[in-house]
Amino acid sequence: MVENENPREQDAGWVIITDGKKRLYCSHPMMRTEGFLRKLYYGAIEAKERILSRPSCRTCQSPMEIYERGHKKAYYWACPHHREETARWDNGLSCQSLKRARARRKKRLYYRKQRRENGQTVGKARLIRKTWQRTQLVDRT
Numbered sequence: 001m002v003e004n005e006n007p008r009e010q011d012a013g014w015v016i017i018t019d020g021k022k023r024l025y026c027s028h029p030m031m032r033t034e035g036f037l038r039k040l041y042y043g044a045i046e047a048k049e050r051i052l053s054r055p056s057c058r059t060c061q062s063p064m065e066i067y068e069r070g071h072k073k074a075y076y077w078a079c080p081h082h083r084e085e086t087a088r089w090d091n092g093l094s095c096q097s098l099k100r101a102r103a104r105r106k107k108r109l110y111y112r113k114q115r116r117e118n119g120q121t122v123g124k125a126r127l128i129r130k131t132w133q134r135t136q137l138v139d140r141t
């Protein structure tokens, strides 16, 4: 369910959650700099905690599934039969993981704010990656 993915020759790694076929969750890229393995390790622990405490629908008791709002890496849990039945993405995280996740988001917010203030683009890496995957289909030159 949890694996380190690095199929492209890039200086980054990701933590992903799959159901064996489909990629359900993909973390922000982690650069192969100092602390890379530690970040990957904690990311994997986090993903494991989420899966082990997978919430159930209050109406039909079905296990909820992972959904993403737009393509913003804003994940949440919802029942596939009752989409109004949702649970927070951080559901079931341990105290330590919650603290780490919050610190990471805060850092990212700060980073994005800085980039905006400097007139730089924000969140472009993901688009570039997507384009990369589609280069055989779409010619963007």
Ligand SMILES: [Zn+2]
Pocket (backbone or CB within 6 Å): 057, 058, 059, 060, 061, 062, 079, 080, 081, 082, 085
């Ligand atoms: Zn349901």
